[in-house]
Amino acid sequence: MTLTFNREKYKELLTAYLPKLIKTEAENEQALGIVEDLMHRKRTPEEDELYQLLITLIEKFEQENYQPNQQNHPLSMLLFLLEESERSRDDLVAVLGNEDIVNNIVNGQEKINAEQARKLGEFFHVEPSLFTE
Known part of the structure; x- marks a missing residue:
């Protein structure tokens, strides 16, 4: 059985979590908390999309703030x-x-x-x- 991506459910997740570019350590910690919560459960396709988006945002923040030369x-x-x-x-x-x-x-x-x-x-x-x- 193939799970289909539900745009409405994804919109609800985006509205609930409001992911955006991470600019502060507090925002990074908040995103890490959401990722950790999502990581420890079986994710729906919509949750998996949010999970990947947050990991990308976290990686970008950490690259720019922790090791900017790499x-x-x-x-x-x-x-x-x-x-x-x-x-x-x-x-x-x-x-x-x-x-x-x-x-x-x-x-x-x-x-x-x-x-x-x-x-x-x-x-x-x-x-x-x-x-x-």
Whole structure:
């Protein structure tokens, strides 16, 4: 059974949460709280869209405010999602297929390639681009 995207339900979520560009630490903390709540449940397609939107807004804020000289932080995003979803490296081994690869990525010795980014995106239900530079 394929779940369909309900525009009215999504509009209700947008109205309830009012996502916007994050400009302050307080707004970032609020968005992180919503993401954490959404992360720990089975999301509807509309909630998943809101979840991905908020992660994108959080990533943009954190890039601009915490490490402005770097374009993207695939490893920090991976570690954040891993921690927030209460998953382990073993879960990543199941996704990426090799413990050595997972250890190299997590230790910063190897970058996430396009296929790995796709698999991680599917696993965490986020855009694969969050894991690429």
